[in-house]
Amino acid sequence: GQNIDQPTEMTATEGAIVQINCTYQTSGFNGLFWYQQHAGEAPTFLSYNVLDGLEEKGRFSSFLSRSKGYSYLLLKELQMKDSASYLCAVSDMNAGNMLTFGGGTRLMVKP
Amino acid sequence: ETGVTQTPRHLVMGMTNKKSLKCEQHLGHNAMYWYKQSAKKPLELMFVYNFKEQTENNSVPSRFSPECPNSSHLFLHLHTLQPEDSALYLCASSQSPRGHGDTQYFGPGTRLTVL
Numbered sequence: 001g002q003n004i005d006q007p008t009e010m011t012a013t014e015g016a017i018v019q020i021n022c023t024y025q026t027s028g029f030n031g032l033f034w035y036q037q038h039a040g041e042a043p044t045f046l047s048y049n050v051l052d053g054l055e056e057k058g059r060f061s062s063f064l065s066r067s068k069g070y071s072y073l074l075l076k077e078l079q080m081k082d083s084a085s086y087l088c089a090v091s092d093m094n095a096g097n098m099l100t101f102g103g104g105t106r107l108m109v110k111p
Numbered sequence: 112e113t114g115v116t117q118t119p120r121h122l123v124m125g126m127t128n129k130k131s132l133k134c135e136q137h138l139g140h141n142a143m144y145w146y147k148q149s150a151k152k153p154l155e156l157m158f159v160y161n162f163k164e165q166t167e168n169n170s171v172p173s174r175f176s177p178e179c180p181n182s183s184h185l186f187l188h189l190h191t192l193q194p195e196d197s198a199l200y201l202c203a204s205s206q207s208p209r210g211h212g213d214t215q216y217f218g219p220g221t222r223l224t225v226l
Contacts, residue, residue, distance in 0.1 A: 004153070031212055042115070042201065042217040043154075050212060087154065097208040098167060099215065101154040 004102035006088050011108045012078055020073045020086050020105045028094030034062050034073045035087040037104065043087055046073070075107075083109045114138045115218035117202050123224045124192065132187040132221045134202030141207045143185040144215065145177060148199040160185060161208060192225045199223070 003025045012018040024032070031050040035043035049055055049064035049071060061074040073086055085104040091097050115136045124130050136143060145157040159167035160179040174196075176188040185202055199222050203215040 033214070035217075040220075040222075042219045045214050045216065048212050048214060089154075091213075096159075096166065097210075097213060098156060098159065100156075103151070103153045 004088055004090055004100060006086075006102040006105045008103065009106045009108070011110060012075075014078055014080060014109055014111050016078050017074065017076050018078060018107065020075070020088075020107065022071045022073075022088035022102055024069050024071070024088070024090045024102075026069075026090050026092050026100075028092045029066060030091040030093040030097055032062075032064055032071050033089045033091070033099065034071075035089065037085045037087060039084075046086075078109050080109050080111070083107060114216050115202060115204055117200075117218040117221050119221060120219060121222045121224075123226065124189070125226050126192060126194075128192075129188070129190040131189065132200055132202075132223075134185040134187075134218055136183055136185075136202075136204035136216075136218075138204055138216060140204040140216075141182055142205045142213075143179060143182070144203040144205075145185065145187050146201040146203065148201055148220070150198075154201070158187075159208070166208075189223075192223075194225050197223055197225045 006022045034046040037043040047062035054063045059076045064071045085106045087104045088102040089099040118133045142161045144159050147155045157171045158177040178186040199220045201220045202218040205213045205215045
């Protein structure tokens with residue numbers, strides 16, 4: 001089985017930086033995904049990490065450490081529109097590469 | 112964003128009704144998925160179709176019945192549902208889960224309320 005943990009809620013200020021952590025345990029790790037989901041909308045793909053290190057994509061970056069079973073999503077220069085839930089999902093090759101999702105982190109950006 | 116569409120967007124039904132949810136993807140993908148998203152719970156995978164063949168059924172009750180007539184369309188037939196089945200039902204598609212780094216793209220979901 002898999003176990004994916006991320007904080008339930010976080011609050012940050014507009015213009016600031018926030019780091020959302022995700023820890024996982026899986027037998028056949030085959031990559032980690034981050035999705036953004038605004039209330040009542042579809043999850044949208046943000047990033048994919050399969051090798052250790054940092055992947056940067058504009059204001060968003062994602063980091064992976066396979067040995068620690070740990071990832072984080074870093075959001076810089078926060079904007080009000082970044083208020084959303086951020087979902088961490090792990091692909092397991094022993095489960096046909098199916099994704100298992102964490103419970104999501106609800107981020108509230110305040111002025 | 113029209114890559115993956117779902118209808119209806121909202122559905123209210125009684126426990127004795129029969130209804131169907133529809134999903135269509137315009138991305139040329141080979142795999143399609145049904146997920147259930149309940150309040151304060153992680154996304155739960157229900158069914159997976161890869162090249163029109165069902166490859167996953169995560170112990171979903173038989174009152175949920177999927178159908179995949181081709182790689183672009185996916186249905187979820189509902190009958191004699193329970194109030195606890197009220198949730199957001201999300202459809203997703205991807206190139207193929209056999210591939211490395213296969214990314215799933217989601218539709219907007221159907222908000223289902225069972226009375």
